[in-house]
Amino acid sequence: MNAALRSPQPPLIERLPEVRGRVTADAPLDRITWFRVGGCAEVMFKPADMEDLAMFLKGLPIDVPVTVMGVGSNLLVRDGGVPGVLIRLGAAFAKMRALDDYVLEAGAAALDLTVAKAAHAASIAGLEFFCGVPGTLGGALRMNAGAYNSETKDVLIEAEAIDRRGRIHRVTPCDLGMSYRHSDAPADWIFTRAWLQGRPGDPQVIGGMMATIQAQREESQPVKTRTGGSTFKNPVGLKAWQLIDAAGCRGLRMGAAQVSEMHCNFLINTGGATAAELEGLGEEVRRRVKESSGVDLEWEIRRIGVAAKGGAR
Structure with missing residues (x-):
């Protein structure tokens, strides 16, 4: 058949698997990036939970590009927008809980500031630096974010990620090859949660350190x-x-x-x-x-x- 006579490809949103989460075509991104610039996502997907995300990735046509976005902090979205599917993790991926031995389990969609606050509430020291890191924990894992002489790799025990085919991986900092503002995590991985190691601390001291970090940040940035x-x-x-x-x-x-x-x-x-x-x-x-x-x-x-x-x- 002549190429000119072939039926046009249906809109991307019509080619996607059924989900329980929210799917939006032509989703504006300038409203949610910190720069307040950028075009639209061809399709934005906000999964309901881990199972929803895994099933979506397994059923997604392999030719469709996937991009992951947190809160749009350390990010510049170009004016022509983002082709394919842009995935944003929501509340189901932002849960946190303190475990034994001063370990904090945190979802990748949790704000870094919220991670620091949760550790503070649980009397876990060593995670204060996260209050000086803009963005989410998922982004911190991807780029080994850090501030005030501490980095994510310094406190990371293990991270969980899901790949383009919906397979789940559990990895350590060594597996990720983390270095200054870098990790060797495959480009198609989406981090979903992590386990962070702290140490016993006095809530008043922890709170004071966080206040100092935030004050220094506001004074210099x-x-x-x-x-x-x-x-x-x-x-x-x-x-x-x-x-x-x-x-x-x-x-x-x-x-x-x-x-x-x-x-x-x-x-x-x-x-x-x-x-x-x-x-x-x-x-x-x-x-x-x-x-x-x-x-x-x-x-x-x-x-x-x-x-x-x-x-x-």
Whole structure:
């Protein structure tokens, strides 16, 4: 049959397996990313629970791309949106409970701040640093997030993930090859929960440490602006912000995107910026730092999706 006479492919949403969770076509993402930019997800799926997620993945056509998104903190969604299915884990994946021996079991959709608060409530010390990490535990597992001289791998006992075929895996930090802002977790894995090791602590001391971390963060970072957190990883032995500052990029603008005056390893949307402007500004910062210091900055912010038609990317 002539290709021009073939029936057009049905909309993606009509090709998906039956689920108990929520499926939405053309779901806007600019409302939920911290940058407040980006296009739509072709389809967004919010599974009802682990069983629903597993059955969905098992029945999903293999040609359909899958992207996972947390709360949109350390993330830049491009203006053309995200093709395929974007999965967001909800309340069923955010449950937490304290176990024996000062272990906290936490769902991957739990906010890192909430993880720290749950540990505080259970008199578990050692997890305070999570209150200084934006995003969810799933994202922290994926990138070995950390703050204030502690990293996820330092407290992780074991993590649970589900792959593209709906198979469940239980892995340790060694299995994940975790290093600075990196893990070797396969790209198709979706983290669902983790077990974190703490130690006995005084709730008053734990609370005081958390308050100090949050105060320091508010004093040194533009946390009340539309930003995506730290933009670039720190090169070995160096600080990204110092390289950016030395390259003359503090306050640099591209359209409505700007390098923060407060902390120049943060990009901010001053109002009405596009994802293309933010990404373009980041690339200009990288170019200037390379020219100034010879250092290639590596993006820490995850960039997903496609450029808008006619865009530069």
